[in-house]
Amino acid sequence: MLTITTENIGKKYRREWIFRRVNLTLAAGASYTFVGPNGSGKSTLLQLLAGNLPATEGTLTYSMVDKLIDSDDWFRQVSIAAPYLELVEELTLDELLTFHQTFKPFRNGLTSESVADRLLLTHARNKEIKYFSSGMKQRVKLGLAFFSNSPIVILDEPTSNLDQQGAAWYHEQVRQLGADQLLLIGSNQPEEYDFCPNVIDVMQWK
Numbered sequence: 001m002l003t004i005t006t007e008n009i010g011k012k013y014r015r016e017w018i019f020r021r022v023n024l025t026l027a028a029g030a031s032y033t034f035v036g037p038n039g040s041g042k043s044t045l046l047q048l049l050a051g052n053l054p055a056t057e058g059t060l061t062y063s064m065v066d067k068l069i070d071s072d073d074w075f076r077q078v079s080i081a082a083p084y085l086e087l088v089e090e091l092t093l094d095e096l097l098t099f100h101q102t103f104k105p106f107r108n109g110l111t112s113e114s115v116a117d118r119l120l121l122t123h124a125r126n127k128e129i130k131y132f133s134s135g136m137k138q139r140v141k142l143g144l145a146f147f148s149n150s151p152i153v154i155l156d157e158p159t160s161n162l163d164q165q166g167a168a169w170y171h172e173q174v175r176q177l178g179a180d181q182l183l184l185i186g187s188n189q190p191e192e193y194d195f196c197p198n199v200i201d202v203m204q205w206k
């Protein structure tokens with residue numbers, strides 16, 4: 001089982017501390033949602049936990065059954081969907097799904113074809129991503145996170161741009177995550193984390 005541990009991590013931009021003294025143990029098999037007002041640091045914390053941003057102070061570790069994972073290999077453990085992470089718009093959906101698998105395979109033997117089906121985008125497989133609606137793009141981003149073979153799934157503002165059907169699809173995918181996966185969410189919308197037992201207010205670290 002994979003565990004992320006933070007010891008007194010803090011992040012400073014210029015002269016402003018966004019958060020300090022964050023101590024967390026986040027273990028696979030559970031979900032955690034980080035909440036707080038706009039600008040409070042949810043996205044920054046998720047980026048740190050994903051290993052995409054360095055902490056200014058403190059220690060962050062990934063471990064698998066007490067064995068530390070080298071930070072160079074963290075990216076293999078994480079799939080992340082966020083508004084600021086863009087899709088490659090020049091590719092068709094089929095091309096994007098094929099490209100994605102070259103560095104992050106899908107789980108359970110899923111193929112590009114079956115992922116497109118699960119995204120409810122079979123009809124758009126040969127359409128370039130730049131011609132997708134914002135809700136279709138959001139479903140693709142979420143799908144790449146849900147269907148990749150990685151123990152950590154990080155979703156920042158997961159239902160942004162989704163209609164009611166899309167939000168129901170999101171909830172269905174969350175229910176299907178494996179017992180060995182860790183789900184981390186950043187959110188201001190209670191309905192997108194209503195299933196999550198661990199809601200953490202980032203304002204405590206100001």
Ligand SMILES: Nc1ncnc2c1ncn2[C@@H]1O[C@H](COP(=O)(O)OP(=O)(O)OP(=O)(O)O)[C@@H](O)[C@H]1O
Pocket residue numbers: 013014018036037038039040041042043044045186188
């Ligand atoms: N690259 C950066 N350089 C300087 N300041 C930054 C940078 N990125 C974020 N910040 C600042 O860090 C703070 C936290 O931003 P962050 O995006 O993490 O908040 P958030 O809680 O996710 O907000 P929202 O709910 O609006 O998405 C903000 O004050 C923001 O201006």
